[in-house]
Amino acid sequence: MNEFLPISIEDARARGWDELDFIIVSGDAYVDHPSFGTAIIGRVLESRGYRVGILAQPDWRSEEAFKALGRPKYAFLVGTGNIDSMVSHYTAAKKRRSQDSYSPGGKAGLRPDRALITYCNMIRKVYKDVAIVAGGIEASLRRFAHYDYWDDKVRSSVLLDSGADIIVYGMAEKQIVEVAEALASGIEAKYINYMAGTVCKISDIGYLSGECIEVPSYEQVCESHEKYAQAFKLQYDNQDPIRGKVLVQKHGSTYVVQNTPAMPLSREELDEVYRLPFARTYHPSYEKMGGVPAIAEVKFSILSERGCFGSCSFCAIGFHQGRIVQSRSHESILEEAELMAGDKDFKGYIHDVGGATANFREPSCKKQLRVGTCKNMQCLYPKPCKNITVDHSDYLSLLRKLRAVKGVKKVFIRSGIRYDYLMADKDRKGILKEICSHHVSGQLKVAPEHISQNVLKRMRKPGGDIFKKFVDEYEKVNKELGKNQYMVPYLMSSHPGATLSDAIELAVYLHDSGLYPEQVQDFYPTPGTLSTAMYHTGIDPMTMEKVYVAKSYEEKAMQRALLQYRNPRNHNIVVKALKTAGRFDLIGYGRECLVRPLREEAGDSKQGERKSKTGKSGDVNSRTKGKNDKARKRRR
Structure with a gap:
């Protein structure tokens, strides 16, 4: 097994180090696997010759906990883990979660709420003038003034609340190396205000004149929903590394400056990251506590790509990873599969090969790496762009090679197929046939999210008709193959734009089609998404049209229950929802009815x-x- 990065002074001294260059503070337990951002950043810096230590889940109430590895030579690098700390702690109904799969033994409560702010403030208290670089999902998605669902108000940029010197946003491998080199060369953190993929704070924007776009200020977006929507639109439109502009947002007398996004990694650069010497499991110190549950989902899964040109409104991937798809080479992925096959716990099953979307392997069109993504157009919404390259041949070739790896019995696809992209392929039947023959474990997971056009247009998802056609194709292919395989749809209730009537339309479709969702997600307003901007403002920032938003607990509960109307526990509330909407025709004993009377x-x-x-x-x-x-x- 490869050596873990130091988690104690003793570990550092065993390597002959008296001082660490960088200390990574993480809200997750230390899992040295490429699915964990802490591990990637640590290994990337290590590969450049820096001495890196990991301070995982320090006790935020104790100053001594933040002194455990001493003062770093250059900087503390602070993240909160693979999930926003508030999402990790609370459900969409704002109820406290009882488990945390990113903590030893799944124990909850080992990180604070708003962990980034808490960690940075404690570091600043202990080491007054040390450099602090914030990164990861929580920093990345809260880099501007943003609506906070848990406080139900607009909060200022997390850069200011945390007291960090700089934010590296996005996936950050490139910019963290650039920041490290700048700090090592003697540049103070406060003067690192020029790098792509970073956010800094300044008091004078005179030197940026003519090179930036000033978005509505923190004070303006707090006071006006229209200004908030306008600010979000400017942020959304400038997340492209080629055509994006520098964005500035005033907070009182301070300006928060987002430099243009960093260019995505090339295939060779991405391969280099995934060839780093990860231990590929959790630190052995967690063994006596029951390990870290999150490893189970990823230990025998392979991330083959990053980024997503699907651009769903409720997803923050475009704001974090970007719309330009980056993928690893077959050789890199096969090397990882061979490593898996040699693991003593490997049973022959690769659980997933994919990423944000399993069947995306290349940028949506050839011009994206030359002129950037289109500003006012989506690749797949409302229908596939005429310039899009629809080609599954590379992905299928990769899956075939993986099936041939010695020791591999089966390769599954669990990260989800983008069905509208598949349906745009002229050979869709052949593709479905191969996927159903070799890569479905009895159930195929897809995410139509809804069926009502009224809701789908706010989600920026294709019309329900294309999903219905996909369901028909899937059933036909399985029938021809003689396989009894099912489809599991992921659905979302109470998304902005969704009314009770829309939820009933979806329930009727599920009834008539015979589909039954095992999971239904009530819309969760998280920072950085278009849907959250709609939820907060009641405005679609892309069109400035008013949008209906279900916010009462009762209506959200009714919408959710309708999507699982067969569940006996939902019976009473489904009846109430149908009566509220005047749909008495769906209550009764006939085949067309959803539920029986009370x-x-x-x-x-x-x-x-x-x-x-x-x-x-x-x-x-x-x-x-x-x-x-x-x-x-x-x-x-």
Whole structure:
């Protein structure tokens, strides 16, 4: 096994080090695997000759905990782990989670709320003038003034709240090396204000004149939903490394400056990162605590690409990883598969080969690396762009090679297929046939999210018709193969734009199609997404149109329950939702009904049935049939 990075002074001294150049503070337990940002940043810096230590989940209430590795020569690098600390701690209903899969034994409570701010403030308290570089998902998505769902208010840039000197946003391998080189050359952190992929704070923007775009200030976005929407649109439009501009947002007398995004890694650079000497598991000190549960999902999975040109409104990948897809070479991926096959715990199954979207391997069109992504157009919404390159041949070739690796029995795809991209391929039947033959473990996971066009247009997802066609194709292919395989749809309730009627439309579709979702996600407003901007403002920043937003607990509960109307626990609330929407035609005993009446109402209904059999109310059945016929027509 490869050697872990030091987590104690004793570890550092064993390497002959009396001082560390950089100390990475993380809200996650230390897992030395390329699926964990802490491990990647640590290994990248180590490969450049820097002495790096890991301070994982320090006790934020203790100054001594932050002195455990001493004062670094150059800087503390602070992140909160693979997930935003607030998302890690709370459900969409703001209820405290009982487990944390990124902590030893799955124990909750080993990191604070708003961990980035807490960690940085404690470091500043202990070491007054040390350089602090913030990074990771929490810093990246909160780099501007942003709506905070948990406080239900707009908070200022986390750069200011944390007291860090600089933020490296995005995936950050390039910029962290540049920042390290600048610090090592003697440049003070406060003067590192020029690098792509970083955010800094300054008091005078005179030197940026003519080279930047000033977005509405923190004070303005706090006071006005329209200004917030405008600010978000400017941020959204400038996340491209080629055509993006420097953005400036004033906070009082201080300016927060986002330099242009860093260029994505080339294939060779990405391969270099994944060839670094990761131990590929959690630190052995966690063994007695039950290990770190998060490793189970990724230990035998392979990340083959980054970035996503899908641009779904509710997803922050475009804001963090970017829209330009980057992928690893077949050789790099096969090397990782061979490493897996040699692991004593490997049972022959590669759980996943993918990333943000499994079947994306290249930028959506050839011009993206030359002129950048389109500013006012999406690659797949409302339909695939005429310039998009739709080609699954490289991905299928990779899967075939992986199936041939000695010791590999099966290669699954669990990170999700972008079905509209697949359906745009002329050979979609052949692709589906190969995927269903070799890469589905009885269930294929896809994410239509919704079926109502009213909701999908706010999600920036394709129309429901394309999903219905995909379901038909999938069923036909499995029938031809003689396989009894199912589809598991991921669905979202209460997304901005979604009304009770939209939820009912989706429930009716699920009823008629025979699909039943195992998981339904109530929309979770997290920083950095277009959907969160809509949730907060009631405005679509792309069009400045007003958007309906379900915010009451009762309506959100009704929308969620409708998508799992078969669950007996949801019966009463589904009946209430249908009555609220005036859809009495969906309550009853007929095949077209979603649920039966409430128990106290059922007696009246059955009494009516008995009367009809005795002839006392002979026209009841015909009247009911007529109403049901009309209901079917309305539903169609």
